[in-house]
Amino acid sequence: MNIAAPSVYSDNSSIVAIIGAGPYGLATAAHLRAANVPFRIFGDALSFWRGNMPVGMKLRSPWVATHIADPGSRHTLDVYYKQAGMDVPKLLPVENFVGYREWFAQRIAPDLDTRSVLRVDARDGGFRLVVEDGDTFFAQRLVMASGLLGHEHRPS
Secondary structure (H helix, E strand, O other), rough: OOOOOOOOOOEEEEEEEOOOOHHHHHHHHHHHHHOOOOOOOOOOOOOOHHHHHOOOOOEEEOOOOOOOOOOHHOHHHHHHHHHHOOOOOOOOOHHHHHHHHHHHHHHHHHEEEOOEEEEEEEOOOOEEEOOOOOEEEEEEEEEEEEOOOOOOOOOO
């Protein structure tokens, strides 16, 4: 298995499109890449955590619940801390949590497309995605991993 294999087709189509680059979107990307399923992932990796949590905050979730799932557990929080030469803290600082997520994204989704997806249409047995600059992409399957923001409004 080549974890760094290209994840997108050159003709702006893929088998799977993932909208969202938080923990669930990145975990989905890790599993698809390990299964050699072509995908394209859109989003700003952990923008919610970077932009909405107070500096110096410590996570209350248990260490084991803070890992992003990946086949083979090669990109766990333990591996990140070991490679960074850091001691495991009693409570995880939010800055280290964000650093771990960015480290994970660089390894699993180095081709992360940070543009926003503005529109999704069901079309031709799949989905047509339109991103902020007008580019369009087609995917046979769609994973919505949109995260914590935006749930206060449900589009019609």
